[in-house]
Amino acid sequence: MTKLVSTMDKVGRATAQGVAEVGLAGTLLFQAIGWTLWGWRRRQPVRLSAVFVQGMEVGIKALPIVTILSVTIGAMLAIQGIYSLSAFGAESQVTLGVALSVTREFAPLITGILVAGRSGSALAARLGTMKINQEIDALVVMGINPVRFLVAPALLGTLVMLPALTIWADFIALLGAGMYVSVELGMSLSAYTDELISLLKVNDVIHGLGKSALFAVLIVLVGVVNGASVTGGAEGVGRMTTRSVVHAISAIVITDMIFAFVLTRS
Amino acid sequence: MTEAPPPSPVIEVEDLVTHFGDRLILKGITLAVRPGEILVIMGGSGSGKSTLLNHLLGLLVPTSGRVHILGQDINKISGQALSELRQKTGVAFQGGALFSSMSVLDNIMLPLIEHTRLDRMTMEIMARMKMEVVNLAGFDALMPAELSGGMIKRAALARAIVMDPRILFCDEPSAGLDPVVAAQIDDLILLLRDAMQMSVVVVTHELESAFKIADRICVLDQGEVLALGTVDEIRANPNHRIQNLLNRRIEEAELDPEEYLRRLTGQSSTKEGS
Numbered sequence: 392m393t394k395l396v397s398t399m400d401k402v403g404r405a406t407a408q409g410v411a412e413v414g415l416a417g418t419l420l421f422q423a424i425g426w427t428l429w430g431w432r433r434r435q436p437v438r439l440s441a442v443f444v445q446g447m448e449v450g451i452k453a454l455p456i457v458t459i460l461s462v463t464i465g466a467m468l469a470i471q472g473i474y475s476l477s478a479f480g481a482e483s484q485v486t487l488g489v490a491l492s493v494t495r496e497f498a499p500l501i502t503g504i505l506v507a508g509r510s511g512s513a514l515a516a517r518l519g520t521m522k523i524n525q526e527i528d529a530l531v532v533m534g535i536n537p538v539r540f541l542v543a544p545a546l547l548g549t550l551v552m553l554p555a556l557t558i559w560a561d562f563i564a565l566l567g568a569g570m571y572v573s574v575e576l577g578m579s580l581s582a583y584t585d586e587l588i589s590l591l592k593v594n595d596v597i598h599g600l601g602k603s604a605l606f607a608v609l610i611v612l613v614g615v616v617n618g619a620s621v622t623g624g625a626e627g628v629g630r631m632t633t634r635s636v637v638h639a640i641s642a643i644v645i646t647d648m649i650f651a652f653v654l655t656r657s
Numbered sequence: 658m659t660e661a662p663p664p665s666p667v668i669e670v671e672d673l674v675t676h677f678g679d680r681l682i683l684k685g686i687t688l689a690v691r692p693g694e695i696l697v698i699m700g701g702s703g704s705g706k707s708t709l710l711n712h713l714l715g716l717l718v719p720t721s722g723r724v725h726i727l728g729q730d731i732n733k734i735s736g737q738a739l740s741e742l743r744q745k746t747g748v749a750f751q752g753g754a755l756f757s758s759m760s761v762l763d764n765i766m767l768p769l770i771e772h773t774r775l776d777r778m779t780m781e782i783m784a785r786m787k788m789e790v791v792n793l794a795g796f797d798a799l800m801p802a803e804l805s806g807g808m809i810k811r812a813a814l815a816r817a818i819v820m821d822p823r824i825l826f827c828d829e830p831s832a833g834l835d836p837v838v839a840a841q842i843d844d845l846i847l848l849l850r851d852a853m854q855m856s857v858v859v860v861t862h863e864l865e866s867a868f869k870i871a872d873r874i875c876v877l878d879q880g881e882v883l884a885l886g887t888v889d890e891i892r893a894n895p896n897h898r899i900q901n902l903l904n905r906r907i908e909e910a911e912l913d914p915e916e917y918l919r920r921l922t923g924q925s926s927t928k929e930g931s
Binding site for chain 1: 714715716736737739740741742743744746748750751752754755756757767768771772826
């Protein structure tokens, strides 16, 4: 009986904590948007230089790894596509499968997961360390709003860079697939490109980019909420950093499914 | 406690009560800081002095009671007014709280960058002037990780005073430093008060430092103000808890055998026992 009660107690507490974190994330999002739009009126604008620093960190520095993974994913999709289509003798249809799955799914998903691992965790670790070192308190007592100073630039930087990275990943993954297809099926790259252009609709690319913008918000909010909840020194920072990566990737995958479900049925 | 009510104190705390969860931390603190004085808040670990400081800084919201800084109730005024008020106060945190991603100069300049529209050259000059004051001249480009403990505290002081605040808060300014460096920090606080007419609130548990710099001392114990007075008044205070604190005597425990047994077997009724 006592065990049951204690289990229920734990479930209740975990639920309440979860709801509180979602509430905190929502508040932070609104505050960050508010500071971005109206911060200059209170003579506390969101600094463009800080946004650029974040954009550099989140976007430009992730280019090499995004490139490598995208070309690999593209080739992988071409390999699997040709293999599965060969069951119907329809290998030549591989371009359609690759084009749709790259732009609608794989490019935004893989880029989101990479950025969550690279930048979401870094954000959580940075904020967590700042919190335990009283640097957040120091900002507050200087009259510098931490949401304006730390969260808004990260949100804006990621919101610009994640879709940009996704476009890049689209190109590179389709190129990777094209290289495999041209070798395997003897189709020239220019014929492959022509086919891509005729098959792909703007809507498919927008679908992927819309998702990547959503992922950007999720990554930043999860990172910030976990960073802000750090307690207990360096160990706490490590724990929350890990938690932020796991939560961000889970949130991305689940949101991806819901997004796809809603938009493909309508 | 013989002082007459001073003309418009810079800080007024009235009947401040605060809880962490169910635990009562501050049990009705009332005190005032006069313009231009150095008030030292003293007390052992767990006396509530850090909590009191966090309330003075507006980092915590009290259960009840009021905190007035420069005549404004910091828990009632708007965020904008509080932000402006905070530009008139400076805080040197215990661990320095320097931003690890910025150089010493950028750290010290940050309040100027965020709150003024001066050009960069002017801001650099102002920051370097404060660095001269705290004896950190020439360390502009160093990162906080490259500084020694005493240098971090001095850089934090420089950042706290860069806006020429009317009130300076120092949390354990000399804790963890060797005696010579600690004495330098004490001298620096005295110098800042004399040169800039700031009011200074220092939280510390170092007796020597407190007696050296304080105009008045507030002794906190278990969330209450045990005594508030000049250095001589505190020294002469007959309260045995104060005398224990001053003479570093260990508080004689009031031993209750049954409570002791309950504590040992983990059946204590207190919250900490669980």
